[in-house]
Amino acid sequence: MTTCLYDSDAYLSRFTARVVSVAQDADQWDIVLDRTAFFPEQGGQTADTGTLDGRVRVLDAHIRDGVIHHLCDGPLDVGATVEGALDFSRRFSHMQQHTGEHILSGHCARMFGCRNVGFHLSDHIVTVDYDRPLDEAQLDALVNEANRSVWDDLPVRCWYPTDDEAEALHYRCKKEILSRLRIVSIPGVDDCACCAPHVRRTGEVGLISIESAARYKGGVRLSILCGRRALAAAQARQRLLAQLTRRMTCGEDELPQILDKRDAELRGLKQRAARLQAEVLALGADAARARGERCLRAETQDMQAMAQAAVRLAGDGACTAGVFAGSDDEGYSFCLAGGDLTTFFSAFRTTLNARGGGDDQLIRGKTAAGWPEIAAWFEHH
Numbered sequence: 001m002t003t004c005l006y007d008s009d010a011y012l013s014r015f016t017a018r019v020v021s022v023a024q025d026a027d028q029w030d031i032v033l034d035r036t037a038f039f040p041e042q043g044g045q046t047a048d049t050g051t052l053d054g055r056v057r058v059l060d061a062h063i064r065d066g067v068i069h070h071l072c073d074g075p076l077d078v079g080a081t082v083e084g085a086l087d088f089s090r091r092f093s094h095m096q097q098h099t100g101e102h103i104l105s106g107h108c109a110r111m112f113g114c115r116n117v118g119f120h121l122s123d124h125i126v127t128v129d130y131d132r133p134l135d136e137a138q139l140d141a142l143v144n145e146a147n148r149s150v151w152d153d154l155p156v157r158c159w160y161p162t163d164d165e166a167e168a169l170h171y172r173c174k175k176e177i178l179s180r181l182r183i184v185s186i187p188g189v190d191d192c193a194c195c196a197p198h199v200r201r202t203g204e205v206g207l208i209s210i211e212s213a214a215r216y217k218g219g220v221r222l223s224i225l226c227g228r229r230a231l232a233a234a235q236a237r238q239r240l241l242a243q244l245t246r247r248m249t250c251g252e253d254e255l256p257q258i259l260d261k262r263d264a265e266l267r268g269l270k271q272r273a274a275r276l277q278a279e280v281l282a283l284g285a286d287a288a289r290a291r292g293e294r295c296l297r298a299e300t301q302d303m304q305a306m307a308q309a310a311v312r313l314a315g316d317g318a319c320t321a322g323v324f325a326g327s328d329d330e331g332y333s334f335c336l337a338g339g340d341l342t343t344f345f346s347a348f349r350t351t352l353n354a355r356g357g358g359d360d361q362l363i364r365g366k367t368a369a370g371w372p373e374i375a376a377w378f379e380h381h
Helices: 088-112 136-151 163-168 227-248 252-290 303-314 341-351 371-380
Strands: 014-025 028-033 050-052 056-064 067-072 081-086 116-121 126-130 157-159 183-186 190-193 208-216 219-226 295-297 321-327 331-337 354-358 362-367
Touching: 028 056, 081 088, 088 116, 088 126, 088 136, 088 183, 088 190, 088 208, 088 219, 088 227, 136 208, 208 227, 219 227, 227 252, 252 295, 252 303, 252 321, 295 303, 295 371, 303 321, 303 331, 303 362, 321 371, 331 341, 331 354, 341 354, 341 362
Parallel strands: 295 321
Antiparallel strands: 014 028, 014 081, 028 067, 050 056, 050 081, 056 067, 116 126, 126 219, 157 183, 183 190, 208 219, 321 331, 331 362, 354 362
């Protein structure tokens, strides 16, 4: 079994080890060391990355039956002593996220009786699933309490309790423990079974931010950021807010009112444009009918305006007329009116790869045919 150096020292970033075995798997090499500081993927957390011997990159790591397998981009010699080097910036970020999640989940269990039923930590996202829904006020209270525990700079203890200690301990656990029980304890906040590296004190988490909350399997899924990631997200939002206030030439507190006003103006302009497009389409239908044409291309895809134009184009209704909107690349939406619609559309649908429906007064649908095919159809039918 591999000796897990990260278990006793989460801050160890360089170490030496002996190469136990090397096996090639496609374009990667599976390397086993007698000991390692690389944390393997487990417990919802992605593996550490880095290098071995300064030249072989560790791309991933997995643990099977107590043996850690390093997936690398090159081989090493069996029996050689090599130096491992972690990407410690990435490791420390993972430590901040994971400890932050423990703080949040500990308070969530105490305040609202929620169980943590899911956790995922990758390079870009951290999600936590709880078995009960939480409203906005509860989430605000939760994140405020969690950050108070960060600012209190509490000690974080990772330890292996004896059987008697474990029996007396009330700890959280997301799944059945199949190996030796390891507890991560934060006084007054949380005791949780966990195998991952953590920071020494809660102050190193820096900040806990709930980025989003969504209903999930009867409970809630939170996306959270901690430490450096939370700071980077806050800086990005501040830059975006500054850009918006500059563009709107207003203060931050005025932005919602300005945007509401712009939305109302935009809705009014869209409604006016739709009315004008409908009027233009109606005039176009009258002009096309006067020229003896039975199909017309529309600039608008407003089905109501297209339907009214199709009826005007059909005139006395002796023959079927159609109004089409779209492009040869994406296909055309259409409205058909006049004539024997049922018979006309049956042949039209088959020949021009169309679908749609309606009644004996009007049929709406979509065709994948190009405009030359559509125009030719109306010319000959």
